[in-house]
Structure formats: structure tokens, C-alpha cells
Amino acid sequence: MVVVDERWWMMRHGTLVPGSGRPVGDADWPGTPPRVASAAELPPSPSLPRVKVLHVITRLEAGAGGNTLLSAQGMDPARYEVWIAGVPGGPLWARARAAGLRTVEIPGFRHTLTPADLAVLWRLTRLIRRERFTIVHTHSAKGGFLGRVAARLCRTPVVVHTFHGVSFHPYQSRGRRLVYRRLERVTRRFTHRFLAVAPRLAEQVVEERLAPPGAVRVVPSAVDLAHIPERFDPLARRVLGTPRTTALVGTVGRLDHQKAPLDFVRMAAALRAERPDTAFVMIGEGPLEGDVRRLAAELGVDLTLTGHRTDAAWLVAGLDVFVITSLYEGLGRALTEALATARPVVATAVNGVPDLVEHGATGLLVPPADPDGAARAVRWLLDHPHQAADMGRQGRRRARRGFTPQAMCAAVDACYRELLGLPPPAPAPAH
Incomplete structure (x- = not known):
């Protein structure tokens, strides 16, 4: 009668981990993913902190407003808590609230420069200091100026500004052009990343010294095309x-x-x-x-x-x-x-x-x-x-x-992650 040592047999046939004395499990085989317990098998998970983002925009309407709303709606709600602040009024505020975004319509905020902007700056500063936003993302000329100054006063860790267009152009008076150009140049020092909705616009803001070379990324302005016909109707x-x-x-x-x-x-x-x-x-x-x-x-x-x-x-x-x-x-x-x-x-x-x-x-x-x-x-x-x-x-x-919302939001998310030192999102599992 031949007696076979069980441990020798297991090692000989690859079912015992050498030097450990334990049977081979799934984790010991290269390329084999570990078994993940289902949510029903585990104790409840604690809620992880989210990144708080405040968008500051002059008017939440038209192209820039619609673009801002789409980018805010499209961020992962498990990772980001998104707020929008700006001039009161307009149909997009209701849509923002319906999408679960936090909204702040600031009294006294107007789309033109006025002495009341000092009160608006004070209200923005109070909001940022109270809520302790990690990211302040500004849009448009006046919203960009007030939002970035308030973020600077509150020492906000990350400040991003999107150029939806230029704040001055040849059809304005010379004095108005000089004022807006100066405001943009003053606040560029408070900004960690600049985004532009088109390549030529990115080129223009660098040429005008509204942003330093290498600091502007193009994120094409997206439009929700799901309900728009693809041909003549x-x-x-x-x-x-x-x-x-x-x-x-x-x-x-x-x-x-x-x-x-x-x-x-x-x-x-x-x-x-x-x-x-x-x-x-x-x-x-x-x-x-x-x-x-x-x-x-x-x-x-x-x-x-x-x-x-x-x-x-x-x-x-x-x-x-x-x-x-x-x-x-x-x-x-x-x-x-x-x-x-x-x-x-x-x-x-x-x-x-x-x-x-x-x-x-x-x-x-x-x-x-x-x-x-x-x-x-x-x-x-x-x-x-x-x-x-x-x-x-x-x-x-x-x-x-x-110009899809998915591509735009992925680019904004990549910008945020880079500035915060976060890795890119894990790829979705293949089915």
C-alpha cells in the first residue's frame, strides 16, 4: 500500500501555497480578481465627504448660463456637491434646483458694474467662507471678477475661470474696454486654471494677456441635443x-x-x-x-x-x-x-x-x-x-x-482632479 502525503500532493498539483501551508485561493492566481461581497452582505458604508464646488456667473441664461448649468448637472453627485450663485431671475434657476443643485440668487447682483457690487462681493465672501468651498469656478467678466476676488479673500484652495467669450471688443467704448481688460488681468493672478469654450478664444485670451501661456485648456461648450431633430422637421x-x-x-x-x-x-x-x-x-x-x-x-x-x-x-x-x-x-x-x-x-x-x-x-x-x-x-x-x-x-x-455634455463634463472633471491631485476615474467594467 502506497501512502501519499497530502501536503506533498497539494504542493505538487498547485493547490497549496509553498511556504505557507494554506490552500491556494482565488487571490493567489495572477489576473484573478478577488471576490467582492455584495452590498447586502456588508455593514452600511459611511458617507464619504464630497468636493464642494461653487459656480459664480453673472447671468444664468443664454449660452454661458446654459453651458454652466449643463456642466454643473453633469458632475458625479457622489463626488461633487455643486452650487451656483449669480444674478437673480431667469428660467434656468428653476431647472438648476430641479436638478438637485444648490442655488443662490444674490440680491443686488447686476450684469453691469455698479457701486452695489461692493455689497455683492461681501455676500459672496460670506457664502464662500460659511460653506468652505474647495473649488470656486467663475464665468463671464463680472462674475469672474467678483467671484475670484471673493475666493482670494477666503483663501479658496482651487479657483477655475471659464472664458465663454471676451469681456471687451471693438464695438465697446475705449474706456469700457480698458476697464474690463484691467479687471481680467488683475484677477488672473488668483486663478489656478483657465478654460475656454473654443480654440480661437483660448488663443485670444493668451494674446490679450488675460491668462498666462500654457494655463488655458479648451473645453468645447456642449449642448443637450437629445431632444433636437437631426433634420428638417x-x-x-x-x-x-x-x-x-x-x-x-x-x-x-x-x-x-x-x-x-x-x-x-x-x-x-x-x-x-x-x-x-x-x-x-x-x-x-x-x-x-x-x-x-x-x-x-x-x-x-x-x-x-x-x-x-x-x-x-x-x-x-x-x-x-x-x-x-x-x-x-x-x-x-x-x-x-x-x-x-x-x-x-x-x-x-x-x-x-x-x-x-x-x-x-x-x-x-x-x-x-x-x-x-x-x-x-x-x-x-x-x-x-x-x-x-x-x-x-x-x-x-x-x-x-x-459637443456632447458627456465630453464637456469629463473634461471639467479631469481639470478638477488634476488641480486636487486626484487620480482619474476607474474605467467602467467591461460587460
Whole structure:
């Protein structure tokens, strides 16, 4: 009878760990993940502290406001506790609260510089000191100045500033340009990282010495495209009240100085002189609405003004050509939405717009303050429908691939993690 030593047999066949005297477990085999107990098997886990982030923005509306809200909503709620502070009023505050964000509408906060800003600075400082934010992330010129000064006074560990556009431009008075340039340069010393919504905008802020070289990262301004049509929508056209046989040219935006709505009216008048069968629509409201109506009547332009519409991004799908006549524009939220619906576009070549609209490929570019040039570009698209459709399809691909909220939030998260010394998130397990 042969007697086999059990320990020798286990070691011989790889079932005993040499030198330990214990059987081989899953953890002893290379590449074998350890067994993880289910949540039901474990005692309850303690709540881990989250990173507190405060976004300070002048106005939570339009492109910059929508971009800020999307980036705040998209952060991992298990890791970040996100707050937003800014000028009271506007429809996006309710959306922010519904998304679970903490909001602070600061009394006395206005979008222009006033003596009351000292009180706003005091309130911001109290808020930051009381809540002990780890990150203060500022947006826009005035919000960026007050937010960064308050963060400096409270010794906030991390300060980030996003450029959604430039705070000064050639169409301002020289004194106003000097003031805003000075405010930006003063507060750049208080900022640990700068973000820009477009490459050309990043280049511009470095050239203007608003940020030091190497400190700016491009995080394209995203748009929630989930509920926007990918092509022309006949129902949107019917809502706009224009027959399909009539060419419809339109725009979306606030009727203010930046968007140059009077240039849109002049463009429409120049186009109608050669294409009298064309209709025009402006979706939006603002302080220049009365001026727009008077100029349209004076020039004999049959123009529809819809006022503010919550479904503006959908209505764009009923246009034949989308136009922006902005004098300055970080990137253009409405422009991104128009491209996403495969609309042929004409846009002014300002700031970050040429990063989105490539002339002859995804649309046509024209100089700012040139309504006759815009009219010629629109007429070309109407006269060349096949080429216009090709541009629309290429624009749709660019908008839907490069400007998603997921990509934007991942870039912001990477910025925060780097500044805090945190590792990148673990990759999702493969299924």
C-alpha cells in the first residue's frame, strides 16, 4: 500500500501555497480578481465627504448660463456637491434646483458694474467662507471678477475661470474696454486654471494677456441635443406659419447689442430686394425688440418675431437657412443647435465661431457688421440647395460628435482632479 502525503500532493498539483501551508485561493492566481461581497452582505458604508464646488456667473441664461448649468448637472453627485450663485431671475434657476443643485440668487447682483457690487462681493465672501468651498469656478467678466476676488479673500484652495467669450471688443467704448481688460488681468493672478469654450478664444485670451501661456485648456461648450431633430422637421415649419414653398431664413438669440439684430433686419431687406419670396423669423426677446420692429417696418421687411420660446431649438429645424449676425460670440449655443439639425448656416466670423463653422464645409462665414455680405451668403445657399444640404449634413456630424455634455463634463472633471491631485476615474467594467 502506497501512502501519499497530502501536503506533498497539494504542493505538487498547485493547490497549496509553498511556504505557507494554506490552500491556494482565488487571490493567489495572477489576473484573478478577488471576490467582492455584495452590498447586502456588508455593514452600511459611511458617507464619504464630497468636493464642494461653487459656480459664480453673472447671468444664468443664454449660452454661458446654459453651458454652466449643463456642466454643473453633469458632475458625479457622489463626488461633487455643486452650487451656483449669480444674478437673480431667469428660467434656468428653476431647472438648476430641479436638478438637485444648490442655488443662490444674490440680491443686488447686476450684469453691469455698479457701486452695489461692493455689497455683492461681501455676500459672496460670506457664502464662500460659511460653506468652505474647495473649488470656486467663475464665468463671464463680472462674475469672474467678483467671484475670484471673493475666493482670494477666503483663501479658496482651487479657483477655475471659464472664458465663454471676451469681456471687451471693438464695438465697446475705449474706456469700457480698458476697464474690463484691467479687471481680467488683475484677477488672473488668483486663478489656478483657465478654460475656454473654443480654440480661437483660448488663443485670444493668451494674446490679450488675460491668462498666462500654457494655463488655458479648451473645453468645447456642449449642448443637450437629445431632444433636437437631426433634420428638417415639417411640424416645426407649420408652427412657424410659413408655407414650405417659401424660403424661410431665421435666427435665435437675445435681441441685444451683442447679437446685432438690426443687422439681421438689414440683411433681410437686402435679400428681399432680389428674393422677394423669402420670409424671415427672429426667435427671442430683448431690449432691442422695439428697434427691430421699427427698422423692419421702415425697410419693408415682413418679419415675424416670436418672442421667447422654450422650444426654440426645435423650431430651428423648420428653417431653410439659419443666420447669426453677432458682433462677438464665444461659440454660439444656438449656432451649435442649428448645426445639429443639419441646417445650412451663415455666421459672423468672430471669436470661436470659425472653430465650429468652417467656410464652405459646415456653413458660410461673413464679416461682422456686414449685412450686405450676410445677404449674399444666404442667397448663395438658397440658390445652391444641394451644396447647402451637404454643408448642413457635415455641420450636423461636427456638432453631434464634438459637443456632447458627456465630453464637456469629463473634461471639467479631469481639470478638477488634476488641480486636487486626484487620480482619474476607474474605467467602467467591461460587460
